[in-house]
Amino acid sequence: MFEFAVEATAGAARAGTLTLPHGSVRTPAFMPVGTHAVVRGLHPEELRRLGAQIILANTYHLHLRPGEMEVRVMGGLHRFTTWDRPMLTDSGGFQVFSLEGLRTIAEHGVEFQSHIDGSYHTITPEISMEIQWSLGADVAMQFDHVVPGQAPHALAEEGMDRSLRWLDRCRARHAELSDPGGLQTLWPIVQGGTHADLRRRSVDGIVARGPWTGVAIGGLSVGEPKPVMHRVLEELEPVLPREVPRYLMGVGFPADLLEGISRGVDLFDCVAATRNGRHGTAWVPDGRVNVKGAALRSDPGPLDPECDCEACTTFSRAYLRHLFMAGDMLGLRLVSIHNVRFLTRLGEQARTHILDGTFDGWSRAWLRRHYARGAT
């Protein structure tokens, strides 16, 4: 349980297998995001077909609706959703960042005002652990303090130090809740913004509190320039534990996956696949396709000729465009399906190339082609 085996490396890139109570995850892997205990628009069976090995859900949002006890009474997230493969819950820490303006931070915890009905809800490290325990995912994340990408040293330091203190409280509460050899593990999150010294202190603090079954990198892709994110990953790579999976939270776009994998990241999650899917942007090897664009009006070809997903093997670009123009939910679903498949497949391809020793050249060529048309 909670084992991670590295099977091959290519420079910093790794191919491994993570074993969790509900199954194993072959890495590198993209984890689709299902904040409200649903990957928006997608059926669990579709996710399985798309090669999703593990999906996320969110502590804060499920606490508000339907409430963790409701989920627990229904048998936990797996029974509730019928998703029987591994799951991971985010702690609500990201909402400290994304819901700025609806929350106030204190050392004790964070008070949120619900965007749904205006009611007040306090999340502390302990409460986050209790909620996540009730939800029952394979992996719970520590409650952390995420600051914006352009945060100055002092603010980034405050968030980083607080995250370490909160990690201690999370671990203590999680240990109380957890049976020996329990079915849920807890992962810490490296913070420190874009500042090398803070990132280093964060890793040191986490390692000193170890061992862990996985380590996350948080506070990236939150407004900092892309080269800065790459620099931070490069600085972290040599000091992060090698024997556990490294999870880059909230990333990313296709190119970000490859950039991350080549810098030693094993797991990713991102809402962009489904959000962009709903908003009509599809990822393709040559960049992106605006599904609503007039150029597709009478294009009989597939969205991405190289893709094996249902949208690409069944429908024309013209029809997909029509579905968006007609405002039908099938269009939103199909492009979401494609984007999720694009990322799970990218993980599979990277893994194959790491295992057979061709990762470097392949990923360089892939990125060159993808960036050629101005993709980000």
Added chain:
RNA sequence: GGUGGGGUGACCGAGUGGCUAAUGGUAGCAGACUGUAAAUCUGCCGGGCUCUGCCCUACGUAGGUUCGAAUCCUACCCCCACCA
């Protein structure tokens, strides 16, 4: 044939003497989106140019009143309703 109502930019629809190239909405076009307050949001949307401004065309058609009209007057054309 008579009476009344009405004809506004791709469509619907405000405006009833100057602040009107003309409110809104729809459609259209482009862009954004990275641990989801997002099937959302932003911009453009008569034409042209030497493009922080200028010129042309435009509110059924033609004329008129006025310093100035989509807005007032006259005639005509067309649409709708009711009456014959």
